[in-house]
Amino acid sequence: MTQTAVTRTVLADALRADCEACAAALPPGAVRTAVAAVAERLAEPVLRVAVGGRLNAGKSTLVNALLGQRLAPTHRDECTMVSAAFVFGYANQVLVHLRDGRTQTVAGRPGGGVPDRLPHPREDIDHLTVLAVNRRLDSAYVFVDTPGRDALSGLDDYAMRSVADADALILVMPRPGEGEKQALEEYVAAVAGTHLSASNVIGVLSRIDELGEGDESPAQVRAQAVRVADRAMRHLGPMVAEIVPVAGLVAQTARGADFTERHMLALRQIAAADPRPPALLYAPDFFLDQAPASVPRPVREELLALLGLFGLRVALAEVDAGTTDTEALLAALAAASGVDRLLDAAAARFLARADPLRTNSALSRLEAVLATAAPAPALSELAARVREWRRRPELRTAELAAVARAAQQGVLPLDDDATAGLHLLLSADSAADRLGLAAGAPPQEVAAEAHRRALLWRAMEGDVPRRSRPHVVLVREMYEQLHRQSAQT
Ligand SMILES: Nc1nc2c(ncn2[C@@H]2O[C@H](COP(=O)(O)OP(=O)(O)O)[C@@H](O)[C@H]2O)c(=O)[nH]1
Ligand SMILES: [Mg+2]
Known part of the structure; x- marks a missing residue:
């Protein structure tokens, strides 16, 4: 479980060179700034991962867990309604990027993170x-905490902008029950075209931890969670x-700094109590009332808040x-x-594939710039390069997302x-890996499997509904491309 750095940047470096060449040939202005910004981000060897999902799904809590520090606000206030990227810095500061393009620097919360109040109304940020x-x-990683506002899936227009800007997404799913299926459907709809x-x-x-009746063992809870996750997975298939x-x-709590020796001592006192009240962990109130007298009530409350x-x-x-x-x-x-x-x-899934993922999202941002910019020779050249890049099998993610x-x-x-x-592809x-073969499989084996798959998909072309045919053709072409590449090596 080591978090290594983004090391492989072959594709990213080459695309960056294209961007820099284009920017150098453009006159000063918004388009040049936008192309240069794509180049700058490619130069930073970090992977931007958005955390999305509906309100109260537990996004900010999860971001804090990933960061190992409570930097994202998890209480209800206006600050949870704004996207926040967490970046290493030598000062505890927050850059407030305003909609009018200005950026203001404010002091972070004592100890780090988003302060309770920001000097601007939320709508302006x-x-x-x-x-x-x-x-x-x-x-x-740079983790981006996003606010889910209106949408059930949490991916409303505002959240989608930070999601679309990221290299990858961690989708925090609602608890099962009412609205589960609807929320999943909404996620699929929200990401259409991305x-x-x-x-x-x-x-x-x-x-x-909130699954079940509350009296199950941690192992039972995890087993139930796996069943629920499997069910959602069957529903979402190639979308996640x-x-x-x-x-x-x-x-x-496990990765943060809030659980201290004091809490450990209290836990040991609770564990040592003889006899241990049988219903101690049946409900929060039982725990608060029945923990041994040596553990003061405020500490019991802290333990409950930290661990549930x-x-x-698990701890006991x-x-x-x-x-x-x-x-x-x-x-x-x-x-x-x-x-x-x-x-x-x-x-x-993300870090080991950081190079294509970062290059892919850079291409998407370039495509957005190219779609709206006024014609210029340097831009036509860049557009031609972008189209070339997009023919590479590892960078056809938007087309493949449509197939998925x-x-x-x-x-x-x-x-x-x-x-x-398709899931592997x-x-x-x-x-x-994309063919489901062992790492280091010899080129002949890779070529043979790619060929087999290409034939399978070719055979499907006549059988699927007409509007799905382009999808089948795309997948078949990708297998053919994999076949050609491995046959050449
Ligand atoms: N019991 C329990 N509560 C959680 C969990 N994750 C988050 N919460 C609580 O749910 C509320 C909303 O969490 P938050 O992370 O702010 O959700 P967000 O709106 O998706 O960012 C907070 O009070 C959290 O303490 C969890 O795993 N278990
Ligand atoms: Mg939040």
Whole structure:
């Protein structure tokens, strides 16, 4: 679970050179600034990951867990309604980017993060950049906390702008129950026409501690969460790479600095109580009332706020099993929360593929600039280069996202083998991975599998509805491209 830096930047560097050449040939103005901004971001070896989802899904809590510090506001106030990117800095400051293009610097909250009040009304603010001296931040990711406002899925127009600007998305999913299916449908609708699909979206089933009746063991809760995640995964198919269940509150505590030796001591006193009240962890009030007298009520309340009943169950089991060290306990809590698995998934699916993901989102931003700019020779040249870039199989994410959506909606009917193949094509990077072969598979094997898949999809061309045919052709062409590439090596 190490967060290595973004190291591979082959595609990003080459695209950056194209942008710089174009910017140098353009007259000063908004278009040149926009192209130069794409180049500048390509020069920063970080991956921008947006965290999206509906109000109260647990996005900000999860962002704090990922950051290992409580920088994102998780209480209800106006600041949770603005997108915020968290960036390593040597000062505790917040850059307020206004809609009129100005940027104002304000002091961060004491200890770091978004202050309670901002010097501008929310409507005037485009987004925030939160600088903090953070031990985990100077690594590979910039996490962007987004506000879900009106939409059930949380991806309304405002949130979508920061999502579309990111290289990848962590979609924090609503708890199951009423509105679950509707919210998933809304997510699929909201990302129509974007590059978002299994190639750059990881789902998180959040607040898993709230599943069930409340008296289940942590293992039972996790098992139930896996079932719910599987169900959502079957529903979303190629629109998300995978869905990881996470108990965000426990994760935030496990990776943050709020749980101290004092809390550890209290836990040990609770564990040592003999007899332990049998109903101690059945309900919050039972815990508050029945914890041993040696643990003052305010500390009981803190423990409950930091861990919830789920976290308390995990923690007490750890202490019962002999854990006495705070760091060891927090490591166990992090593992039980699911956040370690999420970080592993992000490392494998995002960080390991940072080069194509960053290049892809840069191409999208360039395409947006090119779509509105007045004609200029330097821009035509850039546009031609962008079209060339987009023919590379690892950069066809927008087209593939459309295929994924068609498959998810049943417009493109696929059998299980083709579905699994499409998922891999979207969510993997190397030719072997995209074909479901072992890493380091010999070129002949890669070529043969790519050929087999190309033939399968060619055979489907006549069978699918007419409007889905272009999708089938695209996938077939991609397999042919993989075949040609591996046959050449
Ligand atoms: N029990 C529980 N509460 C959570 C969890 N994650 C967040 N919350 C609480 O839910 C509320 C909303 O969380 P927040 O992260 O601000 O949600 P957001 O609106 O999606 O950013 C806060 O009071 C959090 O403390 C969780 O995993 N378990
Ligand atoms: Mg929030």
